[in-house]
Amino acid sequence: MNSITAIIVAAGRGTRAGSGVPKQYRKIGQKPILQHTIESLLSHKAISEIVCVIHEDDTKLYMNMVTKINDNKLSEPVHGGATRSESVFEGIKAASSDYVLIHDGARPCLPIDALDRIITGLEDNDACFLALPVADTLWSITKDKIQKNIPRNMIWKAQTPQAFKLNQIYNAYKNADMSATDDVAIAQSAGIEVKPILGTERNIKITTLEDFDLAKQILGNTMDIRVGNGFDVHALGAGSQVVLNGIEIAHTNALMGHSDADVAMHAITDAIFGALSEGDIGQWFPPSDQKWKNASSDIFLRKAVLLCSEREFYINHIDCTIICETPKIGPYAKKMCENISRITNVNVENISIKATTTEKLGFTGRNEGIAAQATATLIRK
Known part of the structure; x- marks a missing residue:
């Protein structure tokens, strides 16, 4: 397997999960969410480098956090842009490997088996991403009125990491619409075929206070x-x-x-x-x-x-x-x-x-x- 850089996107300012600080720096146990995320990626031997994309105003928060992480895989952070896509592109420009895994900083519960699957997926594909089939019934609703049922058999929800060849995703981002909400959309618009890889319900993205409480339960199960x-x-x-x-x-x-x-x-x-x-x-x-x-x-x-x-x-x-x-x-x-x-x-x-x-x-x-x-x-x- 060629070298892999993990890009962790952590430049957001979201505070809906509580505490008044960006959610990625709120603690679960004694560690900020972002530290849990970094350590979940450091645990895999195939990852040779980690680049964190942070908000410029969070530099002190980040540097205080990483003093507790002693691993030379962790590179100097880069500052993000005005949108998620702009932040990802900054991370891509800082990467030095053959492949990149792009992962949300607010997904601290990524298990090693899901990480294995996405990395293995790169052996036969130029690009792949974690995703889950939707299990719930879906309805189209306008102004609180049900319009129609949406068949769910072809609906999947995207997760991260999303994995690509570095040169391909760099070129895709270079010409991309930076309003895209994930990396698969940008890759698809550039003609890159992206294969879905089965994700896991455990790999939640923390957005609300309820998500934070769920993450505490998940990570608590692994505490010594x-x-x-x-x-x-x-x-x-x-x-x-x-x-x-x-x-x-x-x-x-x-x-x-x-x-x-x-x-x-x-x-x-x-x-x-x-x-x-x-x-x-x-x-x-x-x-x-x-x-x-x-x-x-x-x-x-x-x-x-x-x-x-x-x-x-x-x-x-x-x-x-x-x-x-x-x-x-x-x-x-x-x-x-x-x-x-x-x-x-x-x-x-x-x-x-x-x-x-x-x-x-x-x-x-x-x-x-x-x-x-x-x-x-x-x-x-």
């Missing part, structure tokens, strides 16, 4: 979501304060331990290690090592957060329950959430810290110690 649990106990001994989630609280005793004995932060840290399948605090910071004597527990938590980043995960949610008779946790819960948020970079609204008692039963009920359990939810970036 991890949940980890942590549990820790420390005894109470002589002292005048306890440290819980980094907050010092006056008390008649202190928590005993090799480090600062922050039982709550230890539970959160272990929950993160668990979600990553990376053991526990004892393995990373063994109590036999004097280096960690009286160490602040935020060191341990920061290490877990760093591992998340190295493994390409982000922490989506943290839930921590502190089990004790005293001290009362409620007055300090907000400060604890804020401190954990600072350390983990998790939005404070996604952090829950609460307390319960054991109704004076067991070692916590007798004020002999404090226990904590935590759950951390991680999602691959």
Whole structure:
């Protein structure tokens, strides 16, 4: 197979999908729609180059986004024109391969099997495009009045990518009516025969808020979501304060331990290690090592957060329950959430810290110690 450039058309200003920014920069999960689209094309080994066509006003948005994409297939972006066709032509002029795939930036759900089909289609055709036969009944309607039924057996709806020989589509665009709504129309007007290739309902184009919600469901099915649990106990001994989630609280005793004995932060840290399948605090910071004597527990938590980043995960949610008779946790819960948020970079609204008692039963009920359990939810970036 000869070389292929994927041209992603992302110069539109549409905001109907909400959020007040161009839809291609609205996020699904932790990634903008356009990043999902780029990564769906980067995943195919036959694609040797990707050129994004963006609006000049979106340059900063785009450059901030692509710092998270480390792939030399991604070329410098080009600026689009006043119409979609003008923008596509700018992308075509920047392409350097034998073939081009022209794809909408607002189609982030392109599956690899559909991409395979369109690329395979180029082996026997100069041009091809993804399309789906229409399943719904069609009516011609004028001024809210039904005029006639339209036979659907010959009606297909076009999708992207649409694939062409570079030299042929360049010449077609050079002499084209730039008001065309897709590339097949321009190719047809230039006498290029274009073969339809079966697309997929999953390959939606995001236009409205409902489309955005559907894309979240589709992409959510492919997310790598991890949940980890942590549990820790420390005894109470002589002292005048306890440290819980980094907050010092006056008390008649202190928590005993090799480090600062922050039982709550230890539970959160272990929950993160668990979600990553990376053991526990004892393995990373063994109590036999004097280096960690009286160490602040935020060191341990920061290490877990760093591992998340190295493994390409982000922490989506943290839930921590502190089990004790005293001290009362409620007055300090907000400060604890804020401190954990600072350390983990998790939005404070996604952090829950609460307390319960054991109704004076067991070692916590007798004020002999404090226990904590935590759950951390991680999602691959």
